[in-house]
Amino acid sequence: MTQPRFAPLPALPYYAVIFTNQLADPALGYAAMADRIFALAQAQPGYLGAETTRDASGLGITVSYWSDEASILAWKQVSEHLIAQKMGIESWYAHYALRVAKVERAYSGPQERSL
Amino acid sequence: MTQPRFAPLPALPYYAVIFTNQLADPALGYAAMADRIFALAQAQPGYLGAETTRDASGLGITVSYWSDEASILAWKQVSEHLIAQKMGIESWYAHYALRVAKVERAYSGPQERSL
Numbered sequence: 001m002t003q004p005r006f007a008p009l010p011a012l013p014y015y016a017v018i019f020t021n022q023l024a025d026p027a028l029g030y031a032a033m034a035d036r037i038f039a040l041a042q043a044q045p046g047y048l049g050a051e052t053t054r055d056a057s058g059l060g061i062t063v064s065y066w067s068d069e070a071s072i073l074a075w076k077q078v079s080e081h082l083i084a085q086k087m088g089i090e091s092w093y094a095h096y097a098l099r100v101a102k103v104e105r106a107y108s109g110p111q112e113r114s115l
Numbered sequence: 116m117t118q119p120r121f122a123p124l125p126a127l128p129y130y131a132v133i134f135t136n137q138l139a140d141p142a143l144g145y146a147a148m149a150d151r152i153f154a155l156a157q158a159q160p161g162y163l164g165a166e167t168t169r170d171a172s173g174l175g176i177t178v179s180y181w182s183d184e185a186s187i188l189a190w191k192q193v194s195e196h197l198i199a200q201k202m203g204i205e206s207w208y209a210h211y212a213l214r215v216a217k218v219e220r221a222y223s224g225p226q227e228r229s230l
Contacts, residue, residue: 005174006135006212016216018131018178020121020166051135051212053176059120059168061176063133089225097121097166097223101131101216108212110204 007049007065009106014048015066016103021088021096023058030092037084044078046071058094065103072100122164122180124221129163130181131218136203136211138173145207152199159193161186173209180218187215 023030041047046067054060066072075081088096138145156162161182169175181187190196203211 005137006210009212016131016133016214018133018218020178022120051176053168053170053174055168055170061166061168061178063135063176063178093225095121095223096225097124098221099131099218100220101218103133103214103216105215106213108210110208110211 004049005051006108007051007063009108010048010065010067012103012106014103015069015072016101017064017066017072018099018101019062019064019096020098021060021062022094023054023060024092024094025058027058027092029087033084033087037081040078040080041075044071044075046074069100119164120166121223122166122178124223125163125180125182127218127221129218130184130187131216132179132181132187133214133216134177134179134211135213136175136177137209138169138175139207139209140173142173142207144202148199148202152196155193155195156190159186159190161189184215 038050038052041050041064048065048067050062050064052060052062066075076085153165153167156165156179163180163182165177165179167175167177181190191200
């Protein structure tokens with residue numbers, strides 16, 4: 001794989017965009033656009049990392065991490081991303097939920113037990 | 116499936132526990148314990164819902180939603196959950212990251228475009 005599967009744990013606080021989505025079947029052109037959008041996100045100011053997975057039924061969760069809300073709002077307005085959002089709404093996603101949340105505590109393991 | 120795949124969108128703010136994990140191979144007994152722990156979580160005070168998915172490589176993301184931090188801390192200390200956490204650390208998870216975040220904005224679609 002080309003991406004690390006776990007995002008780093010930056011200094012707190014930072015922001016998470018939790019995007020849960022059920023792909024329609026078929027979702028033509030989705031994979032290529034998703035790769036492109038992921039590459040664009042990584043080049044955005046304030047991008048800290050992301051974690052993403054999807055099961056065989058097409059239920060996916062992508063959590064991207066950002067230094068602040070302004071970075072998230074700027075990313076939402078990137079033109080190529082706007083096109084992808086429109087295609088997602090119109091054809092790729094049977095349903096989705098998006099939540100923006102401020103990360104206040106974080107740890108990883110098995111090495112670290114807790115904070 | 117026995118669970119709704121999308122959690123509701125409760126009144127803001129509320130809390131998200133973002134748990135990203137890579138299962139070890141094999142992860143003996145994991146599925147049965149995960150079902151049991153999920154059922155327990157749903158009966159906890161402050162539980163609002165959860166979304167979970169895992170790909171074929173064993174990378175899973177589970178996001179559970181809670182009314183407040185006290186509910187999250189209480190859930191962390193439930194005895195059967197403590198046992199599961201110990202088994203996760205000692206054998207099931209090759210790696211994991213856990214983040215606690217305050218949800219400040221949320222919307223779903225395709226019906227809702229944005230908040």
